[in-house]
Amino acid sequence: MYKILAKDNIAPNIDKYIIAAPEVAAKTKPGQFVVLRLHEKGERIPISISDWDKEAGTITLIVQAVGHTTEQLAAMGVGDNILDLLGPLGQPAIIEPVGTVACVAGGVGTAIIYPEARRHREVGNRVLTLVGARNRECLFYQEELAATSDRVLVATDDGSYGHKGFVTDLLKQVIDDGTHLDHVIAIGPIPMMQAVAELTKRHEIKTTVSLNPIMMDGTGMCGACRVRVGDEIKFCCTDGPEFDAHLVDFASLLRRSRLYERTGFKAAIPAEDKAEGEAKGGECRCHG
Numbered sequence: 001m002y003k004i005l006a007k008d009n010i011a012p013n014i015d016k017y018i019i020a021a022p023e024v025a026a027k028t029k030p031g032q033f034v035v036l037r038l039h040e041k042g043e044r045i046p047i048s049i050s051d052w053d054k055e056a057g058t059i060t061l062i063v064q065a066v067g068h069t070t071e072q073l074a075a076m077g078v079g080d081n082i083l084d085l086l087g088p089l090g091q092p093a094i095i096e097p098v099g100t101v102a103c104v105a106g107g108v109g110t111a112i113i114y115p116e117a118r119r120h121r122e123v124g125n126r127v128l129t130l131v132g133a134r135n136r137e138c139l140f141y142q143e144e145l146a147a148t149s150d151r152v153l154v155a156t157d158d159g160s161y162g163h164k165g166f167v168t169d170l171l172k173q174v175i176d177d178g179t180h181l182d183h184v185i186a187i188g189p190i191p192m193m194q195a196v197a198e199l200t201k202r203h204e205i206k207t208t209v210s211l212n213p214i215m216m217d218g219t220g221m222c223g224a225c226r227v228r229v230g231d232e233i234k235f236c237c238t239d240g241p242e243f244d245a246h247l248v249d250f251a252s253l254l255r256r257s258r259l260y261e262r263t264g265f266k267a268a269i270p271a272e273d274k275a276e277g278e279a280k281g282g283e284c285r286c287h288g
Protein backbone atom coordinates (compact mmCIF):
# COMPACT_ATOMS: atom_id res chain seq x y z
CA MET A 1 0.00 0.00 0.00
CA TYR A 2 1.27 3.44 -0.90
CA LYS A 3 -0.24 6.29 1.09
CA ILE A 4 -1.12 9.66 -0.44
CA LEU A 5 0.58 12.13 1.94
CA ALA A 6 -0.37 15.34 0.16
CA LYS A 7 -2.55 16.37 -2.77
CA ASP A 8 -2.87 19.76 -4.51
CA ASN A 9 -4.89 20.83 -7.49
CA ILE A 10 -2.32 22.68 -9.62
CA ALA A 11 -4.31 23.26 -12.83
CA PRO A 12 -7.76 22.33 -14.16
CA ASN A 13 -8.01 18.50 -13.91
CA ILE A 14 -4.35 18.24 -12.91
CA ASP A 15 -3.37 17.19 -9.38
CA LYS A 16 -0.01 16.85 -7.69
CA TYR A 17 0.34 13.87 -5.34
CA ILE A 18 3.08 13.21 -2.83
CA ILE A 19 3.14 9.49 -2.12
CA ALA A 20 5.05 7.44 0.43
CA ALA A 21 7.18 5.06 -1.65
CA PRO A 22 10.66 4.84 -0.09
CA GLU A 23 11.97 1.99 -2.29
CA VAL A 24 10.97 3.85 -5.44
CA ALA A 25 12.33 7.20 -4.23
CA ALA A 26 15.67 5.58 -3.37
CA LYS A 27 16.29 4.44 -6.95
CA THR A 28 14.56 6.95 -9.23
CA LYS A 29 16.43 8.82 -11.94
CA PRO A 30 15.05 11.49 -14.31
CA GLY A 31 12.95 10.04 -17.14
CA GLN A 32 11.56 7.05 -15.22
CA PHE A 33 7.98 6.19 -14.37
CA VAL A 34 5.80 3.98 -12.18
CA VAL A 35 2.89 1.74 -13.06
CA LEU A 36 0.16 2.01 -10.48
CA ARG A 37 -3.03 0.13 -9.71
CA LEU A 38 -5.47 1.81 -7.37
CA HIS A 39 -7.39 -1.22 -6.12
CA GLU A 40 -7.88 -4.95 -6.76
CA LYS A 41 -10.12 -4.46 -9.77
CA GLY A 42 -8.16 -1.48 -11.08
CA GLU A 43 -6.30 -1.16 -14.38
CA ARG A 44 -2.59 -0.48 -14.41
CA ILE A 45 -1.56 2.97 -15.65
CA PRO A 46 1.90 4.46 -16.20
CA ILE A 47 2.75 7.83 -14.63
CA SER A 48 6.12 9.57 -14.73
CA ILE A 49 7.96 10.31 -11.51
CA SER A 50 8.04 14.08 -11.51
CA ASP A 51 10.07 14.48 -8.34
CA TRP A 52 11.35 12.40 -5.42
CA ASP A 53 12.87 12.82 -1.99
CA LYS A 54 15.13 9.98 -0.89
CA GLU A 55 15.33 11.16 2.73
CA ALA A 56 11.58 11.57 3.15
CA GLY A 57 10.93 8.39 1.12
CA THR A 58 8.40 10.10 -1.14
CA ILE A 59 7.71 10.50 -4.85
CA THR A 60 5.70 13.22 -6.60
CA LEU A 61 3.27 12.39 -9.39
CA ILE A 62 1.45 15.00 -11.48
CA VAL A 63 -1.66 13.44 -12.97
CA GLN A 64 -4.15 14.78 -15.46
CA ALA A 65 -7.61 13.23 -15.07
CA VAL A 66 -8.50 12.07 -18.59
CA GLY A 67 -10.40 8.81 -18.13
CA HIS A 68 -11.41 5.90 -15.96
CA THR A 69 -8.42 5.36 -13.68
CA THR A 70 -7.07 8.90 -13.54
CA GLU A 71 -10.55 10.12 -12.54
CA GLN A 72 -10.70 7.47 -9.79
CA LEU A 73 -7.32 8.70 -8.57
CA ALA A 74 -8.57 12.31 -8.65
CA ALA A 75 -11.38 11.25 -6.32
CA MET A 76 -8.87 9.95 -3.75
CA GLY A 77 -7.45 12.19 -1.05
CA VAL A 78 -4.78 12.53 1.59
CA GLY A 79 -4.59 9.39 3.73
CA ASP A 80 -5.96 7.10 0.99
CA ASN A 81 -3.82 4.22 -0.22
CA ILE A 82 -2.82 3.14 -3.72
CA LEU A 83 -2.75 -0.66 -3.84
CA ASP A 84 0.27 -1.27 -6.13
CA LEU A 85 3.01 0.98 -7.36
CA LEU A 86 5.74 -0.61 -9.45
CA GLY A 87 8.90 1.26 -10.26
CA PRO A 88 11.05 3.00 -11.08
CA LEU A 89 10.50 1.62 -14.59
CA GLY A 90 12.02 2.52 -17.95
CA GLN A 91 15.50 3.64 -18.87
CA PRO A 92 16.70 6.82 -17.16
CA ALA A 93 17.23 9.81 -19.46
CA ILE A 94 20.82 10.12 -20.71
CA ILE A 95 21.96 13.44 -19.29
CA GLU A 96 25.55 14.58 -19.76
CA PRO A 97 27.38 17.87 -20.25
CA VAL A 98 26.81 18.91 -23.88
CA GLY A 99 26.45 22.70 -23.86
CA THR A 100 23.04 24.24 -24.48
CA VAL A 101 19.90 22.17 -24.09
CA ALA A 102 16.31 23.13 -24.94
CA CYS A 103 13.65 21.37 -22.87
CA VAL A 104 10.36 21.65 -24.76
CA ALA A 105 7.21 20.67 -22.86
CA GLY A 106 3.54 20.58 -23.77
CA GLY A 107 0.69 20.15 -21.26
CA VAL A 108 1.36 17.51 -18.62
CA GLY A 109 4.75 16.93 -20.27
CA THR A 110 5.86 19.88 -18.13
CA ALA A 111 5.79 17.55 -15.11
CA ILE A 112 7.99 15.02 -16.88
CA ILE A 113 10.52 17.51 -18.21
CA TYR A 114 11.08 19.22 -14.85
CA PRO A 115 13.47 16.63 -13.30
CA GLU A 116 15.33 16.42 -16.61
CA ALA A 117 15.79 20.21 -16.84
CA ARG A 118 17.03 20.20 -13.24
CA ARG A 119 19.55 17.44 -13.92
CA HIS A 120 20.80 19.13 -17.11
CA ARG A 121 21.50 22.25 -15.04
CA GLU A 122 23.27 20.16 -12.37
CA VAL A 123 25.66 18.67 -14.94
CA GLY A 124 26.50 22.15 -16.20
CA ASN A 125 24.37 22.54 -19.30
CA ARG A 126 22.74 25.85 -20.21
CA VAL A 127 19.02 25.09 -20.05
CA LEU A 128 16.34 26.84 -22.10
CA THR A 129 12.88 25.64 -21.12
CA LEU A 130 9.99 26.19 -23.51
CA VAL A 131 6.50 25.43 -22.19
CA GLY A 132 3.21 25.25 -24.06
CA ALA A 133 -0.25 25.13 -22.49
CA ARG A 134 -3.85 25.76 -23.48
CA ASN A 135 -4.11 28.91 -21.35
CA ARG A 136 -2.61 30.64 -18.32
CA GLU A 137 -4.64 28.53 -15.86
CA CYS A 138 -3.19 25.32 -17.30
CA LEU A 139 0.41 26.36 -16.56
CA PHE A 140 2.12 24.79 -13.56
CA TYR A 141 5.67 24.26 -12.21
CA GLN A 142 6.61 27.75 -13.42
CA GLU A 143 8.63 28.64 -10.31
CA GLU A 144 10.36 25.27 -10.26
CA LEU A 145 11.31 25.56 -13.93
CA ALA A 146 12.52 29.14 -13.47
CA ALA A 147 14.82 27.88 -10.70
CA THR A 148 16.28 25.11 -12.86
CA SER A 149 16.51 26.94 -16.21
CA ASP A 150 18.62 29.77 -17.57
CA ARG A 151 15.58 31.01 -19.47
CA VAL A 152 11.89 30.00 -19.57
CA LEU A 153 9.64 30.89 -22.51
CA VAL A 154 5.91 30.23 -22.45
CA ALA A 155 3.30 29.87 -25.19
CA THR A 156 -0.45 29.59 -24.65
CA ASP A 157 -2.98 28.66 -27.31
CA ASP A 158 -5.21 31.64 -26.44
CA GLY A 159 -2.43 34.14 -25.72
CA SER A 160 -3.50 34.57 -22.07
CA TYR A 161 0.18 34.28 -21.08
CA GLY A 162 3.38 34.55 -23.08
CA HIS A 163 3.42 33.96 -26.81
CA LYS A 164 0.04 33.29 -28.45
CA GLY A 165 0.49 30.07 -30.36
CA PHE A 166 2.37 26.82 -30.07
CA VAL A 167 5.49 25.93 -28.15
CA THR A 168 7.02 24.89 -31.49
CA ASP A 169 6.79 28.57 -32.57
CA LEU A 170 9.05 29.40 -29.62
CA LEU A 171 11.55 26.72 -30.57
CA LYS A 172 11.60 28.00 -34.16
CA GLN A 173 12.20 31.55 -32.86
CA VAL A 174 15.08 30.39 -30.66
CA ILE A 175 16.69 28.58 -33.61
CA ASP A 176 16.03 31.46 -36.03
CA ASP A 177 17.58 33.91 -33.53
CA GLY A 178 20.82 32.00 -33.97
CA THR A 179 20.93 30.26 -30.56
CA HIS A 180 23.11 27.19 -30.92
CA LEU A 181 21.34 24.16 -29.43
CA ASP A 182 23.30 21.00 -28.73
CA HIS A 183 20.32 18.90 -27.69
CA VAL A 184 16.53 19.28 -27.67
CA ILE A 185 14.24 17.22 -25.43
CA ALA A 186 10.54 17.29 -26.24
CA ILE A 187 7.81 15.84 -24.03
CA GLY A 188 4.09 16.29 -24.65
CA PRO A 189 1.29 15.31 -27.03
CA ILE A 190 2.37 13.19 -30.02
CA PRO A 191 1.70 15.90 -32.69
CA MET A 192 3.78 18.39 -30.71
CA MET A 193 6.72 15.98 -30.40
CA GLN A 194 6.44 15.17 -34.10
CA ALA A 195 6.49 18.89 -35.00
CA VAL A 196 9.59 19.40 -32.85
CA ALA A 197 11.28 16.39 -34.48
CA GLU A 198 10.56 17.70 -37.99
CA LEU A 199 11.90 21.15 -37.13
CA THR A 200 15.10 19.97 -35.47
CA LYS A 201 15.78 17.38 -38.16
CA ARG A 202 15.93 20.21 -40.71
CA HIS A 203 18.48 21.95 -38.47
CA GLU A 204 20.35 18.73 -37.61
CA ILE A 205 19.93 19.17 -33.85
CA LYS A 206 20.06 15.99 -31.77
CA THR A 207 16.56 15.50 -30.31
CA THR A 208 15.03 13.12 -27.79
CA VAL A 209 11.34 12.50 -27.17
CA SER A 210 9.61 10.73 -24.27
CA LEU A 211 6.83 8.60 -25.72
CA ASN A 212 3.52 7.80 -24.07
CA PRO A 213 1.91 4.87 -25.90
CA ILE A 214 -0.71 2.69 -24.27
CA MET A 215 0.98 0.45 -21.67
CA MET A 216 -0.27 -2.51 -19.69
CA ASP A 217 2.29 -4.34 -17.56
CA GLY A 218 5.13 -1.84 -18.04
CA THR A 219 7.72 -4.61 -17.84
CA GLY A 220 8.19 -5.78 -21.44
CA MET A 221 5.82 -8.76 -21.21
CA CYS A 222 2.72 -7.78 -23.16
CA GLY A 223 3.87 -5.85 -26.23
CA ALA A 224 1.19 -3.17 -25.88
CA CYS A 225 3.67 -0.31 -25.90
CA ARG A 226 5.65 -1.20 -29.01
CA VAL A 227 6.86 1.63 -31.19
CA ARG A 228 8.81 1.66 -34.42
CA VAL A 229 12.15 3.43 -34.06
CA GLY A 230 14.21 3.40 -37.25
CA ASP A 231 14.27 -0.18 -38.52
CA GLU A 232 13.52 -1.65 -35.12
CA ILE A 233 10.48 -2.36 -32.99
CA LYS A 234 11.06 -1.16 -29.47
CA PHE A 235 9.06 -1.61 -26.29
CA CYS A 236 8.55 1.81 -24.81
CA CYS A 237 8.36 0.52 -21.23
CA THR A 238 11.71 -1.29 -21.19
CA ASP A 239 13.68 0.22 -24.10
CA GLY A 240 12.31 3.76 -23.50
CA PRO A 241 10.36 5.87 -22.82
CA GLU A 242 12.99 8.14 -24.43
CA PHE A 243 14.06 7.68 -28.03
CA ASP A 244 15.87 9.50 -30.81
CA ALA A 245 13.10 11.75 -32.14
CA HIS A 246 14.41 11.60 -35.70
CA LEU A 247 13.93 7.83 -35.84
CA VAL A 248 10.48 7.53 -34.24
CA ASP A 249 7.59 6.54 -36.52
CA PHE A 250 5.10 9.10 -35.21
CA ALA A 251 2.46 8.18 -37.80
CA SER A 252 2.07 4.64 -36.46
CA LEU A 253 2.24 5.86 -32.85
CA LEU A 254 -0.57 8.32 -33.51
CA ARG A 255 -2.58 5.76 -35.46
CA ARG A 256 -2.42 3.25 -32.61
CA SER A 257 -3.38 5.78 -29.94
CA ARG A 258 -6.25 7.18 -32.04
CA LEU A 259 -7.61 3.74 -32.87
CA TYR A 260 -7.74 3.05 -29.16
CA GLU A 261 -9.74 6.24 -28.58
CA ARG A 262 -12.32 5.30 -31.19
CA THR A 263 -12.80 1.59 -30.82
CA GLY A 264 -11.56 0.38 -27.46
CA PHE A 265 -8.33 -1.42 -26.78
CA LYS A 266 -8.82 -5.04 -27.84
CA ALA A 267 -10.57 -4.28 -31.11
CA ALA A 268 -8.07 -1.64 -32.05
CA ILE A 269 -4.88 -3.42 -32.94
CA PRO A 270 -4.33 -3.57 -36.68
CA ALA A 271 -2.89 -6.82 -38.03
CA GLU A 272 0.37 -5.13 -39.07
CA ASP A 273 0.96 -3.85 -35.53
CA LYS A 274 0.21 -7.27 -34.08
CA ALA A 275 2.77 -8.79 -36.45
CA GLU A 276 5.30 -6.17 -35.31
CA GLY A 277 4.82 -7.23 -31.69
CA GLU A 278 5.36 -10.86 -32.55
CA ALA A 279 8.49 -9.96 -34.53
CA LYS A 280 9.83 -8.27 -31.40
CA GLY A 281 9.42 -11.56 -29.56
CA GLY A 282 6.23 -10.97 -27.59
CA GLU A 283 3.25 -13.17 -28.20
CA CYS A 284 0.95 -10.19 -27.92
CA ARG A 285 -1.33 -11.67 -25.27
CA CYS A 286 -2.96 -8.36 -24.46
CA HIS A 287 -4.45 -7.83 -27.88
CA GLY A 288 -6.45 -11.00 -28.04
Ligand SMILES: Cc1cc2nc3c(=O)[nH]c(=O)nc-3n(C[C@H](O)[C@H](O)[C@H](O)COP(=O)(O)OP(=O)(O)OC[C@H]3O[C@@H](n4cnc5c(N)ncnc54)[C@H](O)[C@@H]3O)c2cc1C
Pocket residue numbers: 033043045046047048049062063064065066067068069070071108111112211212213214215241257260261
Ligand atom coordinates in the same frame (compact mmCIF):
# COMPACT_ATOMS: atom_id res chain seq x y z
C1 LIG B 1 5.62 6.40 -19.81
C2 LIG B 1 4.35 7.19 -19.58
C3 LIG B 1 4.36 8.21 -18.65
C4 LIG B 1 3.19 8.95 -18.42
N1 LIG B 1 3.25 9.95 -17.49
C5 LIG B 1 2.13 10.64 -17.21
C6 LIG B 1 2.16 11.67 -16.20
O1 LIG B 1 3.19 11.95 -15.60
N2 LIG B 1 1.00 12.32 -15.95
C7 LIG B 1 -0.17 12.04 -16.62
O2 LIG B 1 -1.20 12.68 -16.33
N3 LIG B 1 -0.22 11.08 -17.58
C8 LIG B 1 0.89 10.37 -17.88
N4 LIG B 1 0.84 9.38 -18.82
C9 LIG B 1 -0.44 9.09 -19.50
C10 LIG B 1 -1.33 8.24 -18.56
O3 LIG B 1 -0.76 6.96 -18.41
C11 LIG B 1 -2.74 8.09 -19.19
O4 LIG B 1 -3.37 9.35 -19.21
C12 LIG B 1 -3.58 7.11 -18.38
O5 LIG B 1 -3.09 5.80 -18.56
C13 LIG B 1 -5.02 7.16 -18.81
O6 LIG B 1 -5.72 6.20 -18.05
P1 LIG B 1 -7.28 6.35 -17.75
O7 LIG B 1 -7.78 5.02 -17.29
O8 LIG B 1 -7.55 7.51 -16.85
O9 LIG B 1 -7.87 6.76 -19.15
P2 LIG B 1 -8.66 5.81 -20.16
O10 LIG B 1 -10.08 5.73 -19.69
O11 LIG B 1 -7.89 4.53 -20.38
O12 LIG B 1 -8.54 6.70 -21.46
C14 LIG B 1 -9.03 8.06 -21.50
C15 LIG B 1 -8.34 8.83 -22.58
O13 LIG B 1 -6.90 8.90 -22.30
C16 LIG B 1 -6.17 8.43 -23.43
N5 LIG B 1 -5.00 7.67 -22.98
C17 LIG B 1 -4.97 6.44 -22.44
N6 LIG B 1 -3.71 6.05 -22.20
C18 LIG B 1 -2.93 7.07 -22.61
C19 LIG B 1 -1.52 7.27 -22.67
N7 LIG B 1 -0.63 6.31 -22.30
N8 LIG B 1 -1.06 8.45 -23.12
C20 LIG B 1 -1.92 9.41 -23.53
N9 LIG B 1 -3.26 9.26 -23.54
C21 LIG B 1 -3.75 8.11 -23.09
C22 LIG B 1 -7.14 7.51 -24.16
O14 LIG B 1 -6.79 7.41 -25.54
C23 LIG B 1 -8.48 8.19 -23.96
O15 LIG B 1 -8.66 9.24 -24.88
C24 LIG B 1 1.99 8.65 -19.12
C25 LIG B 1 1.99 7.61 -20.07
C26 LIG B 1 3.16 6.89 -20.30
C27 LIG B 1 3.15 5.77 -21.29
Ligand code: FES
Pocket residue numbers: 214215216217218219220221222223224225226235236237238
Ligand atom coordinates in the same frame (compact mmCIF):
# COMPACT_ATOMS: atom_id res chain seq x y z
S1 FES C 1 3.62 -2.25 -21.52
FE1 FES C 1 5.49 -2.45 -22.54
S2 FES C 1 5.52 -4.56 -23.11
FE2 FES C 1 3.71 -4.34 -21.95
